[in-house]
Amino acid sequence: MTSTPTPLTPVDPARLTEVLDGRWAHVRRDSREQLDDPRWAPVYGESMAEARERVTALAAELAATGRVSLGFPVEYGGADDAGGSVTAIEMLAQADLSLMVKAGVQWGLFGGAVQALGTKRQHDRYLPDIMGFALPGCFAMTETGHGSDVQQLRTTCTYDPATQTFDLHTPHEAARKDYIGNAAKDGRMAVVFAQLVTQGEGRGVHAFLVPIRDADGAPVPGVTIGDDGPKAGLLGVDNGRLTFDHVAVPRDMLLDRYGQVAADGTYTSSIENETRRFFTMLGTLVRGRVSVGGSAGAATKVALEIAVRYGDTRRQFSAPGEDREVVINDYLVHQRKLLPALAKTYALSFAQEELTSTMHDVLGAADVDEAAQRELESRAAGIKAVSTWHATRTIQLCREACGGAGYLAENRLPTLKADTDVFTTFEGDNTVLMQLVAKGLLTGYRDAFGSLDGWGRAAFVAEQVRETVLERTAARGLIQRLVDAVPGRDEDVSMLDRGWQLATFEDREKHLLESAIRRLRGGAAVKKDRPFDIFNDVQDHVLAAAEAHIDRVVLEAFVAGIERTPDPAARALLARVCDLYALSTIEADKGWFLEHGRLTPTRAKALTGAVNDLLKELRPHMRTLVDGFAIPESWLNCAIVAEEPGRQETMAAHDAALRSAGAQPQQEATATDLEMAPAQ
């Protein structure tokens, strides 16, 4: 873990895999072994109908393996293993993302909602069929008009004591349920989120279990089902639209764990405050977001494996005085694209592992710890946003790093990009999620803001913030020791000093938060009349604080992960990769550090040099780092990495022959010249 540069030695990728696999290694190994077959890999060039058929069949097959039941209660054949269930779904993302999403909808969202929001009689009646895929279902929350702000859903469900049924209704087109997985083709039932009204009073959003298709697959009376049609990707997922025209829903179909309606319409709930009740219900659904972040990371690994392996065989431009052309992974700019992305992928992998573990423990706890729950939701939101943005950017750069080959479906990258693209906006729009994180950091701020003149409590708020920032998120003792050991953040400290890196991340977060508070306070003082502007004017600043926070969480998780690494060689390599993650993150925000006197111009320049040195040092280990992901060859389904090894040699032999035949363009053509002038 120490950062004094120990020269790197060759590493067995298996040593890296062991660390990355973490607490649910058994689930990962099981998926790799049991699903190591081409039929689990994506198929290219299918029609939407073909893709949907194939994925539905695979989902049924998957159900039969029991692999997707881990998260359900033991008494129904599950394992009460929330972490395992998220991991199992994440593994599918390396094979076929349509299947991953289909499984996420059926067993994560739909099944998870019945499990979390329903009660025993509903579990007894529905969970077995849901787990076995005999009852395919939908999670009908999002509406065309409301996605991020789900507390404002427009669908209504009004109780009528006379008939003892609810009247489920879609008041206008923008209130129809939209983008709903399993709706267009397979879904028999849907968990519908709607505004509960009883005794003429709105009780806020509640979930109802509603049949949408009969045994023959025809929509039930009153339910109109639309098809979202072709999408950028995820062709195998049947997303659709649901509109309800005064559909009668029996009273016992309200998922009533958190709110009950008596026969006479009397409403009862263990949670008084409506907003708190609503967010408690949503809180139980945190698994969805954790799954998306993990799946984004899994897909990113596939893209990087393809780009790194291609970059080791693809040659272009010959170096001066050399016969053989240069492999593109040897170009500094190519390393500048792939290696920092690879480092961040490792970092996020450790953060995701930690998040999954926390989620597992919080959800499994005997009694609900509200603070822990809230922190978990904030962490899940932040990691999801950062992981999915990273996936979109990285898969895009991997596709570009493979040139024309990266544009062909047969090389997987187009499917990876298109399928994961929706991750940045579903299960919560990333920008909105990052603001949720900021909200979590501005602890107590909302209360202080409750009354616009309540600024007396500002000092208290600042205190809180300081608390928040200083709280370690992982390996607390170790990280504190590392930070304390830093002689100070001046010129002399090595940038490879882990303590300096940690302190630098922490300092930026702290400063961004405290200055955001100051600006909000200042704004409130002069803009009492325009409360919206008070927040809107600092929205970019507040987002930056949230990002800085997640960056630190991720770095701390990486440090903890290295600490868990037994093999010395693997540990040394991971330490170098962590250096690259830390320094390239600081480099990317160099402007801020210089602007706030955290870096001197001299040190900022040295930073660029340090990053380039790390690239040189890590270049020989690029292949090892992607091999550490242990992705089954059968899942890659990528022509450019599947090509027979003999080819490079054939080319080399031919080139030699060509040269001796004198047909080789004059040797004036060199990488240094031509690469700069392919067309002049």
Add this chain to the structure above:
Amino acid sequence: MTSTPTPLTPVDPARLTEVLDGRWAHVRRDSREQLDDPRWAPVYGESMAEARERVTALAAELAATGRVSLGFPVEYGGADDAGGSVTAIEMLAQADLSLMVKAGVQWGLFGGAVQALGTKRQHDRYLPDIMGFALPGCFAMTETGHGSDVQQLRTTCTYDPATQTFDLHTPHEAARKDYIGNAAKDGRMAVVFAQLVTQGEGRGVHAFLVPIRDADGAPVPGVTIGDDGPKAGLLGVDNGRLTFDHVAVPRDMLLDRYGQVAADGTYTSSIENETRRFFTMLGTLVRGRVSVGGSAGAATKVALEIAVRYGDTRRQFSAPGEDREVVINDYLVHQRKLLPALAKTYALSFAQEELTSTMHDVLGAADVDEAAQRELESRAAGIKAVSTWHATRTIQLCREACGGAGYLAENRLPTLKADTDVFTTFEGDNTVLMQLVAKGLLTGYRDAFGSLDGWGRAAFVAEQVRETVLERTAARGLIQRLVDAVPGRDEDVSMLDRGWQLATFEDREKHLLESAIRRLRGGAAVKKDRPFDIFNDVQDHVLAAAEAHIDRVVLEAFVAGIERTPDPAARALLARVCDLYALSTIEADKGWFLEHGRLTPTRAKALTGAVNDLLKELRPHMRTLVDGFAIPESWLNCAIVAEEPGRQETMAAHDAALRSAGAQPQQEATATDLEMAPAQ
């Protein structure tokens, strides 16, 4: 043009269109009028076969309009209008990108090669059929193993005096022609680039006109045709692979404008130096790159129009104390996404116009000006790279700005993203192209480097560089006056001073170039033995210099464009947009400016404030700015912008009713709170 903030007044979008349309306004207007029909818009959910059929039919229809013949000689029914031909193809990009690429292949690359590299007898025989699409053809340059480094193509074409034919041959799989448009389905002939060998000597890459299919569409003997199959996008373009097994090519099928082979095999050429000859041939094909840059810009405009219009109707989260929810274009962070992208799109639009104009004049010049040709190629490469990267990033952010709706094919964005994605790597990989730009800036450097110890000429080189940097690329007089008028780059100068902005861009470019030279020189002194490393170690630095150069070229073009704007209100608006382009570009590279003492921390912070002020000022004009693109409604084919206007009102009415019914969640839910906490 002055930058003293004049308050903005409403602008008629038509005034913006007039300026943007520029020199080939008549071609643009003609396309908008003649092709304003849904059948020219993209179709969603087609199979590859359906898309190919449709696009082939449209290409034939297009040929009949003569719209794509503008670039061909008058004597064959063309107009000798190179600029017009590029503009006509660019316009297709706003309708259907598959059609744009198909047209680019047939009339730009294939027809353009026959025109530029062939001679009169070949023009007489083939141009009419090519123009009329009676002879669909391919531009077979790229090979699986060589794309960027085309001087190293492996396909050989060996002349045999006995038979007076060439023997065209593909020596190994990596030498097959790949990603070739028109090859998989329609192509009857191909312009094949291969190493010419005659009298046992290699003469470098030459182009040959080769039949690949017979009248019945079957491959001719010796030619194997493969299909590249499904791609990320451009489903309507039939990209394929060509392999030649000792195909006999008649002597007169060599496109022999720049190199001739006599019956006895004697080789003659007006250009002695082989490399110079090769790049002269390639130089005549610059139109392709200009087309791609222009088409990328055209597609970017479509994406921005969709995102801006959606952002003006999409509401989410209610502001405190207000009934109506906030339109997302009112959020600072949403403006931070869309407006700088919009400003850069305007900037690039002016740069593209200038490039097209220069290309038209250089190609049309009576006698070839080698320096002008070389500068044109460098400019075309740089603008193509910057425009296509900008397109990929902007279309991606527009898709994310539209949330789930942006992921549905019916809303156009997925097709736009997938179709344009290849632009960053075809017609030259962007990274390689930016190095070509750098090469152009390091004038004479290559000569100086010719002998590794020739450093005596370094001073001369530095001189050259200074020259290069100081050379204005547009509106020379005006820009010089603006720069001279700057009192100095100290704290007091307004960041809205155009002269300061220009001087700041120029200063960064100059410093990056000169320091790159210094580092190359220094490296050469100590690494005489590893010439490759000398360049590779500064590759990122050299690329940064090239980017800074293109940024300046683009800013100068914007300034010149504003100068050409007659309408005062439009002029004032464009000046503001130009401020945003300039300041957001500086802000994006803030780290560099601080690191090099070009910005003080105080001024750097003020910069962020200035950008946010510009966003506020431009917010009311977002819609006007996209309306200025004048994209025919029939080309958008986007459901979310086509929705009936009444809908928003229906929703508002319903919400009011809902509130009075008391079913509205407590008003505690506000944009400021909820937006930060949609899930807690």
